[in-house]
Amino acid sequence: MTTRSKQWLYLLFAFTCVLLGMCILLPIPWLGGETVMEQMTEEASTTSLDDQQEYHLTTVEYTTYIDEKKVEVYRFEPGTIVVNQGDEVVLRLHGIHGKQHEFTLEHYNIDGTVTKGKETTISFTADTPGTFRLTCHTHTSANQIPMVSYITVVKK
Structure with a gap:
């Protein structure tokens, strides 16, 4: 690339930055004379947060070979x-890999089974701060990496 081409590229970049800055900081007629920043702040302040949180988890299988030996690992x-x-928490567990996975969510004493091709839903109130394990009992033998997901509850 020639020096002249680089100069034009820098000039185009600088012009784009100035144009974007003007759009964000100057009043825009179709936003009622407000700046983009004022409009975003107003929308954020009027949005109410729902205390129910929904999460989708899937069962996943990873397969590899170590020293010509097949190794399988299952994960949430x-x-x-x-x-x-x-928060009121809803977990939707989707069975993608593995025939079935029996699980427990510690602290909340929730037990269940995720079956391949189906969805299992559990819900709970995140009442205590800490990190809690969602553990599969199907994949917990000494020669397997545990199938676990962590639910961390932080203080509000």
């Missing part, structure tokens, strides 16, 4: 979920 994905204390 996502592996970590963070919620606020006091």
